[in-house]
Amino acid sequence: MKKNDFIVVIGTSAGGMKALTALIEQLPKDFPAPLLIVNHISPDATGDTLINALNKIGKLKCIHARHGERIKAGQIYIAPSDNHLMIEENGFILITKGAQENRSRPAIDPLFRSAATSFGNRTIGILLTGFLDDGTSGLIAIHRCSGICIIQDPADADYPDMPKNALNQIKPDYCIPIAEMGKTLSILVKRKPKKQIPVPEDITKEVKIAKRVLSDLPSVNSLGEQVPFNCPGCGGVLWKMSKGPDLRYRCHTGHAYTAAALLTEQTIKMEETMWTALRMFEERKNLLTTIAQDQKGAVAASAIERAKMSQVHIDRIRAILLSNDNSAITDSPL
The missing domain is CATH 1.10.287 (Helix Hairpins)
Known part of the structure; x- marks a missing residue:
């Protein structure tokens, strides 16, 4: 990828296949950016149905994301089941069995945060239909790293919880229906990126925890304060995150939760x-x-x-x- 090339990261849950096919169908075959997608699926699912649908309806090649592969412009990468999909600064894909976030693996937030720290102002984050609020924290990270945030208009979403919860926490650059996203993306990826700003330290630490590079008490202590209830995932102590408008909790082994x-x-x-x-x-x-x-x-x-x-x-x-x-x-x- 070139210095000013954009990366597009997309998160969705319930109703995701319908929304993704409608979006990908609009993109031209010469779309100049890679697209990385997290769609919540069960651990025993393969994801082949979504990949086949996107390959059938769209003009861009869609594949399972593979660990260590370098991303290419105009290609779609789908997170494999029961694994987080993340992206390194050099454009290489990271697939990890890190702890669940918001009860999900793959989860949207780890992908969004890793894109924000690796590509900063060249990141375009899109949050689509779904339950609860996975993706809100990641979208806030993209915004804090001077990236572009797009949220599906809740009135246009089959399951509006995720878009609504995100809109309660962040003012996006765009809140639009699926039908307008293809044209909007095609315009955005040709623009000059916003001014780059330093990546906040707390976002970098959360990315390292998700990568399983960092998992020690001092690091989590620096992100927030301990609370008097335990992590449902491992029984360990939880910390309430002090940064960002959304109420979130994290344990030192990597599990992370929004309040909902x-x-x-x-x-x-x-x-x-x-x-x-x-x-x-x-x-x-x-x-x-x-x-x-x-x-x-x-x-x-x-x-x-x-x-x-x-x-x-x-x-x-x-x-x-x-x-x-x-x-x-x-x-x-x-």
């Missing part, structure tokens, strides 16, 4: 714990009932009473788990 993603993960853990407690109380009641049947006198009477108390706990837990609104264990995204 952390609340969702805590809710899932709570439900798992309650189902486990329900099973254990039921097993306890069954054991006590067996003891009561096989024993006599005071032993049997005590077992019967304790079985009745176990049933009380069973009824309480089941009422919470099976309530219509599940208000005790579920929360909507922030």
Whole structure:
């Protein structure tokens, strides 16, 4: 890539295939920038369906991103499943099994931050349809490194959470529907980049953590302050990030969460714990009932009473788990 060549990074989740095909279809075969895409997929998915769809509908070649490969203009790189996609300053691709961010791997934020630190003012970040708010922090990093930020108009998104949450935290250069993005990109990649500014140290540290280059307590301490709750991913201490307008948390092993993603993960853990407690109380009641049947006198009477108390706990837990609104264990995204 030449000195002033742009790089385009795109993040999406639910509804992503439809949005990506509509966007890629608009780009000309001589589009002068590489495009790196993170689309949230399950760990056991291959991503072939998306690649085949983009190759069929568009004029640019689309492939799985491969570790160590150097990016080329006019080519599309898709993050492989269960791996983060990142980009080095020299234009080489980095595929890593780093800790999940916002409950996802691949996640959007690691790609966006790595592009921001490596390409700075030559970075164009695009956030499309999806749930929750992965990508917001990465888009803020691109903005802080003098890159260009584009958010899909929420009214145009099948799932508007990601665009809406990003708009709550950052004023993008463009908030437009998919139908306008192809033309806009074609114009932007031919312009002179904005003035380059130094990359903030906290963004560089987060990129190093995601690359698994840096994972020590002093480094995370410098990014924020410890909070009195633990990381759902590993059980370690969490730090609240002090930089940027968005409320985020990170542990020293690399897991990272927005407030909404952390609340969702805590809710899932709570439900798992309650189902486990329900099973254990039921097993306890069954054991006590067996003891009561096989024993006599005071032993049997005590077992019967304790079985009745176990049933009380069973009824309480089941009422919470099976309530219509599940208000005790579920929360909507922030």
